[in-house]
Amino acid sequence: MLSTVLLSPHPDDLALSIGGSMALGLFNNSTALVAFNVSRYSPRQLLPPSEVTAVRRAEDMRYLSRLVRNVIHLNLPDTTCRWSPNLKGGKGSDPVLERGKKEVQDFASKFQLIVAPLALGGHSDHLAVRRAVQSIHSYVVFYEDLPYATSYTYDQIRELAKPAMPFVVDVTKVFEEKIRWLELYSTQFTLQFKRAVMQHAKTVLPGRYGERLWVPPESWDHMSRIARSSASATLSQLE
Ligand SMILES: [Zn+2]
Numbered sequence: 001m002l003s004t005v006l007l008s009p010h011p012d013d014l015a016l017s018i019g020g021s022m023a024l025g026l027f028n029n030s031t032a033l034v035a036f037n038v039s040r041y042s043p044r045q046l047l048p049p050s051e052v053t054a055v056r057r058a059e060d061m062r063y064l065s066r067l068v069r070n071v072i073h074l075n076l077p078d079t080t081c082r083w084s085p086n087l088k089g090g091k092g093s094d095p096v097l098e099r100g101k102k103e104v105q106d107f108a109s110k111f112q113l114i115v116a117p118l119a120l121g122g123h124s125d126h127l128a129v130r131r132a133v134q135s136i137h138s139y140v141v142f143y144e145d146l147p148y149a150t151s152y153t154y155d156q157i158r159e160l161a162k163p164a165m166p167f168v169v170d171v172t173k174v175f176e177e178k179i180r181w182l183e184l185y186s187t188q189f190t191l192q193f194k195r196a197v198m199q200h201a202k203t204v205l206p207g208r209y210g211e212r213l214w215v216p217p218e219s220w221d222h223m224s225r226i227a228r229s230s231a232s233a234t235l236s237q238l239e
Contacts, residue, residue, distance in 0.1 A: 003031075003111045003113070005032075005114055006018070006027055006031070006032045007108060007116045007129050008117075008129075009117060009125040009129045011057065011059065012063075012182075014064070016147065019181060021171060021213070023178060031068060031071075031072065032071045034073045035125065036077065036100060037076070042055070042056070043187070047187065059184050059187065076100045097124055100128045104129055105132040108133060114141070117129055117130055117145045120145045120148045120152055130142075142214040146193075147193055164214035165214065168212050170205060170209070171201065
């Protein structure tokens, strides 16, 4: 079995984006790496800023520890805890993003398979994680960042994912569980998030619920093997 690392820019990104694939056992025995988890952001509960990081970390541990073998938090500050010249489209580099990119790169390069965000939505933390895997010679598979993915058309995503090919995972049988477990992120999870996740899953696989991964040509055989060997019902799409 390939050693696998799942990259999450923030604590809830894996749950939102590939929670169904994980529940199906597609990435069993993997390590989750959460990069920018120091935060003041808790839209659904008004927590004192000093408590947010610990509460969000606990939510993340509860969610991930049932699905992966190890969880590593890099403890980098997210954009609510730092000023970033990139946030407003300005010039100049953000030292935290540079550090994040380097730390993710160093960690992820030890694994044979890397599951990374496409960085849909262009959030600077998500982009730093995507860029971190660009020069690593491991197999890479990308996921569509939710809820951001809902504001893109299929063609726009395909363009951003090039030369990767779409690989749809049928998550219908675990979809209810995916939604229920998302509630563990009680500082973050809103009805809006829930609607976005449901709407996207229906769009990806009409009549059922799907999550779409994007697989570069060199990783295709490995991804197909993983799908076949897991007990999941998957549907792959070659264009
Ligand atoms: Zn995020």
